[in-house]
Amino acid sequence: MSDHTALTPARLEARIDLDALRSNVRRLREIAAPAQVMAVVKADAYGHGMLPCARAALEAGAAWIGTAVPQEALALRAAGIEGPILTWLHSPGDDFAALVRADVDVSVSGQWALHAILEAVERTGRPARIQLKADTGLGRNGVQPHDWPLVVDEAVKAERDGLVKVTGVWSHFACADEPGHPSIQLQLTAFHEALAYAEAAGVRPEVRHMANSPATLSLPESHFDLVRTGVAMYGLSPAPELGLPADHGLRPVMSLVARLASVKRVPAGHGVSYGHTYRTSEETRLALVPAGYADGVPRAASGVGPVSIGGRRYTIAGRVAMDQFVVDLGPGGGADPDPRPGDEAVLFGPGDGGTPTAQDWADATDTIGYEIVTRIGPRVPRVYHPVDSSAPNA
Structure with missing residues (x-):
């Protein structure tokens, strides 16, 4: 991970304006309110340096940190980052036990992942924090509607047995950067249906979230309890159709x-x-x-x-x-x-x-x-x- 300060002028350097990042996080909090902001720092904070950007985002009031792969979440914990961290991209064989020990929230996008987490709980003797992800139409990670009841019901049983805490229910947009795209409303409807089933089954999540950067800027009805801001936090517009960064009160970092x-x-x-x-x-x-x-x-x-x-x-x-x-x-x-x-x-x-x-x-x-x-x-x-x-x- 790139996380250092050059002592002498370099042939080439990426100058990272942490004050701009803090300002962007504060602005995104204003836009999303009353929803909280998750600062997404995957891929070395979009190339900006994961640890400095995570710290700056938390200083500016971000309530959650988001990572893609487990190694990112564990590196943040090892560096002393406290508070809730969500990681969402896993493969069989990943070290779920380390995530459980580190109190990292682990996304569940299929029954295999839930079983792997439960095995980690048995090995560690500690309950896991999990979030259930619904595939509402993006077609990547997430539980398809026909499998949603099976995964939700098994997670609820595991929670009643004291093995897990279901901290969140979430999904992700496919076309939020294309204002007016018909899939947006279809996905929102599908997410509401997934939430309704989960809540009827007994899930009481701390956070429900669906909005990425473009949805944070343009779809207030998608904010729920939490928004996940990645590229907007670094002062870039998710799409020219949504305006320049300055149009949203953001500055490139x-x-x-x-x-x-x-x-x-x-x-x-x-x-x-x-x-x-x-x-x-x-x-x-x-x-x-x-x-x-x-x-x-x-x-x-x-x-x-x-x-x-x-x-x-x-x-x-x-x-x-x-x-x-x-x-x-x-x-x-x-x-x-x-x-x-x-x-x-x-x-x-x-x-x-x-x-x-x-x-x-x-x-x-x-x-x-x-x-x-x-x-x-x-x-x-x-x-x-x-x-x-x-x-x-x-």
Whole structure:
């Protein structure tokens, strides 16, 4: 997990604005009220650094922490994160006993998972905290309606026997980022039906939850007791159709900044990077940015990725390589910027002063903002502002 603060300027660094993250969590709490907020920190907090972001979210009033895989939840517990944590993506053979010992809430999406948890309870001698997930139409994890009574009834029996505590009932939207999509209301109806059966069977959950980031921002009827905010917490819009981050009072948390490795003048007709898919049209200056697809810069950004250097916006020239790419700065002169090696190149950030955003990169590469930030690799240091006291050498 990336969880450290760089001591010296790096060739490339991901600057994480923890104050922006705290502000985003407070804003999402306002939007969701009276529902609580679960801060989702899966995938190393969408590339932002799991532990610092979890701590900052809790400081800002998040009531729950959400993770995908068990290792994430256990790492948070080992680092001293207290309070409720939910983990939801499991496979047979996972260490359910460790989750039970750590008082992590474990999602149940099928009868096999419930049986594995009950075996862990027998081994540990401790009751488990579980949440029942209904597949209301997404078609991924979750219990299908025809199996829901079987799983609910078995969970209720286990609760009466003192083996588990059913702390939640939940589901997940397929198309909440597409306002007006017909599946949204169908899924809400299916969730209400699943809740009605569970409650009639004797389930008294602490939390009922269905809303992800887009539903938190656009579907108040889906908030129930708790909303699960992932990408919105990091200041990105779940979808352009829902508006820009600023439209929701959110600010992007990550800025990806490199330091130029070289700036040199080349003649007209000079090939640039692998395959010479770009050739200079005139005598010009080429800047080398030491960031590539090994760092998480999409190779699909070749020829289209936006970069800001010296306050001016440029486009990647030629192919993105494993460790570097090139920007054509133009011939220079007049009011043109005159960058030097060591000067900053902003790949994306909050968009201040016209600099690119993660959404700009997503648009350029035909993907989503989630992928742009999450793919930033472990060899890119995360630099926290203000300094995260949990990080080594802080």
